[in-house]
Amino acid sequence: MPALAHTTRAIARSWTAHQLPVARASCAALQTRSLSEVSSTSSFDSPFKGDGKSTKIPSFAAYRNKAGGETGPRVFSYFMVGTMGALASLGAKATVQDFLVNMAASADVLAQAKVEVDLAAIPEGKNVIIKWRGKPVFIRHRTESEIKEAEDTKWESLRDPQPDSDRRQKPEWLVMVGVCTHLGCVPIGEAGDFGGWFCPCHGSHYDISGRIRKGPAPLNLEVPAYDFPEEGTVVIG
């Protein structure tokens, strides 16, 4: 079997090696004949016969770069590429921005997100509870002794150590979210062992700075974002 395969392969090789030049020659002969002889002898009129000089190359001189250098065309093509990139990035940015703006809070929600409180109506040593984003917010006008007490407390050893200066912007105004950090009850003001707030649900005691002192709550009362745009008002949110 292998012997047979070898012989057939050899025959095939020798056949192509010898036959190919012949085939090429005959082909060339046919091609050279086709223009001159065939047109005169056969009845078929070739549409490509021409006058023998069929390869007439048109002149592209009108389209040639006349300036000589390659800088001009190069700047132009890079400019077009850059313009395309700029327009594409504009479109991409606009698309992304539309989606993000769609997710942002609408104007009516933003209008309700801030609460302005008149501080002149709160006498010293009194609490005010207002509603902000569905939660109670405590505003306490602290007295001098309360400020002193809050600042003198040894806060380093507390459960959630935080100095009083981190919990208020002005010493006399204490603004906190009135939700117990344990399970979300609303603490009672001016109650408890530390003169601050007391949560009736599980007995957490907060001091006059809203820091957890006793009971199950893990953290101090939360301080919301607020500022005093002018004297006598506070804007929460």
Place this chain on the structure above:
Amino acid sequence: MAISSTLYNIFLRRNTTMLATVFVSAFGLQLAFDSGSEKIWNTINKGRQWKDIKQRYMEKPEEE
């Protein structure tokens, strides 16, 4: 010729500067497009927008 070659050398030769140029020009294009379309909108709707007729309604409560 000289201008185009200096332009090429400044903005297009390095890929980073080309990218920066593209993004900066995109920013400028956006500003131009926004303000231009806003201007066209305002000229078409002149006298029909709230900011045009606002003073007709906002003054009165103060006078009374």
